[in-house]
Amino acid sequence: MTSRARRAGRRRRRSQDGGAGGAGAEAAGAGPGGQGGAGPPPELPYFVRRSRLHNLPVYLGLRQGRRLTALRHIHGDIWALERDLRAFLGSLGVPEPQAQVNEVTGTLRLRGHWGPEVRRWLLERGF
Structure with a gap:
């Protein structure tokens, strides 16, 4: 059986089951990946969209020897x-x-490594 045929069979089974997840973590109130964010978006003038793998878009890095924290996918x-x-x-x-x-790019960069603090803040805000 080719990989294309296997994928088609999986797609058929998913559509018959009513979706990809079933009664897993999403039914228990957690979002995809068990990270929360399953409810409606918070009523704020901005929105932070998660990455395609459902992670918060908070990135740590170095630029010219300086520690940076970048927050991406900001709308509003x-x-x-x-x-x-x-x-x-x-x-x-x-x-x-x-x-x-x-x-233009919807990015906010902070000087310093504030990754865990920013992630915790975003989760508290409902993202």
Whole structure:
């Protein structure tokens, strides 16, 4: 049996079952991958879309020897997200972080490695 035939058989079985997941983690209230986010999007002026593998789009990196945290896939009012994120980091006792907003690409870059904090904040906000 060829791989094409196997894929076609899987597709047929999925459509007969009523979807890809069945009664797994999604029925228990968790989103794809068990990471939450199954409900409707929060009522905010911005939205952060997850990656195609259902991960939060928070990336850590280095640029010219500086640590950076990048938040991608931002739709809506990116400046409101920056204000809210700065307020959150300020509540953690972080001095005013430098941020760069790119409205065209929907990206927000922060100086410093704030990955776990930003991910936790996004999950608390319902993304």
